[in-house]
Amino acid sequence: MITEDVLKDIFKPTNLKWRTAITKVEANKLLTRGHLQEELVGNVSFAEMVYLLVKGELPSKNEAKMLESVLVSFCDHGVTPPSTQSARLMASAGSPMHACLAGGLLAFGKNHAGAIERSMKVLQEGINKTRSDMDIDSMAQIMVDYFMKREEKIPGFGHRYHDEDPRAPRLMELAHENECLGRHSELALAIENILFESKGIRMNIDGANAGILSDLGFDWRLGSGIFMIGRLPGIMAHVHEEITRESPFRKVFEMDEIYYDGKEAEF
Amino acid sequence: MITEDVLKDIFKPTNLKWRTAITKVEANKLLTRGHLQEELVGNVSFAEMVYLLVKGELPSKNEAKMLESVLVSFCDHGVTPPSTQSARLMASAGSPMHACLAGGLLAFGKNHAGAIERSMKVLQEGINKTRSDMDIDSMAQIMVDYFMKREEKIPGFGHRYHDEDPRAPRLMELAHENECLGRHSELALAIENILFESKGIRMNIDGANAGILSDLGFDWRLGSGIFMIGRLPGIMAHVHEEITRESPFRKVFEMDEIYYDGKEAEF
Amino acid sequence: MITEDVLKDIFKPTNLKWRTAITKVEANKLLTRGHLQEELVGNVSFAEMVYLLVKGELPSKNEAKMLESVLVSFCDHGVTPPSTQSARLMASAGSPMHACLAGGLLAFGKNHAGAIERSMKVLQEGINKTRSDMDIDSMAQIMVDYFMKREEKIPGFGHRYHDEDPRAPRLMELAHENECLGRHSELALAIENILFESKGIRMNIDGANAGILSDLGFDWRLGSGIFMIGRLPGIMAHVHEEITRESPFRKVFEMDEIYYDGKEAEF
């Protein structure tokens, strides 16, 4: 019998360069994950579009609202992050917008946006390893012990600017309201309980979103990408602010703030 | 009298490095454009957040829906754009997600996402120069003549893959429905009329969004940034697809597709 | 008659993706600009290789020494430039080396490395427009007048850290010694004479190298690229220093150095 797959294979081009299941491009037709783009535009939210692009299907209304909250929560952290600082330095140096935005993203290294990916990985592994006869609090204790023994920080907890990151409890509250609070978030909350009692450390935005995104079924390797989608508008706003409010190529640092401790001239 | 501005000035730090009106960061408090972030999260849409970050105030509901449609319309164009191709090549080469996304953005040069900025600039200049005694059709004619005389393409019209870009009429329809169709979009439509009659050329997504974003009051220098915000999820989906479906460091090109026409070895 | 070009055309692949005259890649054979790479390695200097890659032929010994001096002169400017600052911020954020180096380059905007390109463009246009009956001093005066009238800075003169950029006179001296001091450098020197007498402004490294590279026959569009080749080792050294000497994700700025002057919360 000639199935759809057989037919697809017959019409598969011989000099294949790229294969994609995301968008079919034909003259005057753009089909994304089975939907014509002109039907998506105006009918789905940005968060639904993100979900559709990555996962291949539209989310439920609650999932869509949850993902939208996640994206909004990443919006901006002032000029404190190296990503925003780098983008503004590039803007001041006269680079065009697309180069400044790209430059901002390049600062999302493993110590910055990387934290959410590691947090998702840890939570997903924790849940995968939770045996059916084990409760989540026990797994949380095992995980805390593991990290404490190695004197490592658990990604997603503690923040260099906030004792109580105001975004984390709000996100947990929304996860509850939107009926999206699943086992990964429960694990994150259980870890927070232990860490807060023993060390006064609370969940941060990365921990909260790591739990939520994991409960929404996102691969942990997408964590920093989703962070970047949420943060890009903030970086753009900062680049625009730098260009419109500051003088070009300004000296952000005074010379006496840069300390040379290398070799002096030899005579 | 001691006004708020005087007070602000008194408390202004002396060793000022950065000045921003976007987000105030204090311990356990994040205030963006006058709103606590925990009040924004869950209450505003992603599009509202973009608008707030850039313009400093929340949009009307119609404006928010319009901007959301603009962002969704930029979602993806398959593997045809150099931005998506570059990001996938980098993913195949084993670069981490944030480097692949940054790399994708670097391909948004003046011939790619740059088109929307030039289109916005042209439309905004057109409207600014439209005298009160002149109708928009006359301005459109002046502009078409100007570009034709110089044998240049008008940015925002014609597409290398589509005679009729299916996104453009949908966006114009939504602008009408959301009562966001202002003078810039009218100018774009008037230009399309002339170009279509004389050359069969239609408005593309850049022209439609250039009109809409200009009517929403966005500085033309933000055009490509907004394009990038809309497109980033698509690039992320492609990077993830490359990593999960293809073998690493694959040869996208066969050796016989690369042609050397330089000097041969001398003997 | 069957010429080499006809033969080349016959063997030209039909599904051509890329065309290049730089390097021919065959199994076990790499031919760059007509030279086998194993014959280049160990026999040509790095500067000769740069010249060969870009211009298609090897330079004279004097030209090679001159280009080497140009490359060395770009080596480093401490932590003052935004390129170095950005690369270090990214390193601190935990980005891998290749992302930090790329990020550093993204700060080479029109106000930073862009100056050398504009300087080359200006000098090359100046020489092109110097009529045979006109001496270089007259052209220099015309150019200075042009810029002064528009209240614009002439690219390549004046430096935000140095009254007398120590690299510029050294480079001019070497151009003289290597018999590479041609009309573009003479024009730069003539401009300096006028600017120094009238305003106390001297040539900077960009002006000196713009003259030299123009005299060596480089397209002005390559100016910032050559700057970046010369500076990349410096950026790499800084990234390595940041990683090996500083704690990760350190706060470069104190919170009181970032000043918020936006809206306060509304109650």
Place this chain on the structure above:
Amino acid sequence: MITEDVLKDIFKPTNLKWRTAITKVEANKLLTRGHLQEELVGNVSFAEMVYLLVKGELPSKNEAKMLESVLVSFCDHGVTPPSTQSARLMASAGSPMHACLAGGLLAFGKNHAGAIERSMKVLQEGINKTRSDMDIDSMAQIMVDYFMKREEKIPGFGHRYHDEDPRAPRLMELAHENECLGRHSELALAIENILFESKGIRMNIDGANAGILSDLGFDWRLGSGIFMIGRLPGIMAHVHEEITRESPFRKVFEMDEIYYDGKEAEF
């Protein structure tokens, strides 16, 4: 007693932002690793400058020649690498030179330039673990066994385009001539012997340079950075070629080379 270090500490600024031992910047004075830049320019080669910047002292003449050969050997590999392809795609899209070069570097992921770092790491660990009573051939055998058992490729051996990478034996020859062939290169050669006899696999450019750079005392974390310094001129030449010889925003891929295997439209 007041030592130099005590004095340095006294004059250390209190609001220190950056600390560097690479270059001291003062008005009209640039001191790099204890040498005035105007004395370096014209007197040291580019390779010597690279060595000085990173290691803090000048190399011997033989070491300088060796490093120069390493840098030259990385020059170009035509349009086959994703780095060069990405940079050309960005150039075609109309991005400025600095963005194209940065974009090229972003493709140097762990499967591309990353190989040299892993090769350096493996060789350095191998030598560190070679007990005094063990010869290098035994260590090579242990390492080959380790990788084969895990069915992993040893970084630095085998090439996707060359059975016999012509650059590798040339580099080994030069290491011998320059008296720079130390234990790391010996280990690489010993591994090659085993791999070639058992599987016909030879050392590639990464393996050769990994041995040489390790023998020159470079930290393995600098491997890909040194690769990038060597390759940047090649990428620049390709960007310039794309801009000067090809039409802007050309379609590198035909539509029938991109295969959509996702969902069809639902009716």
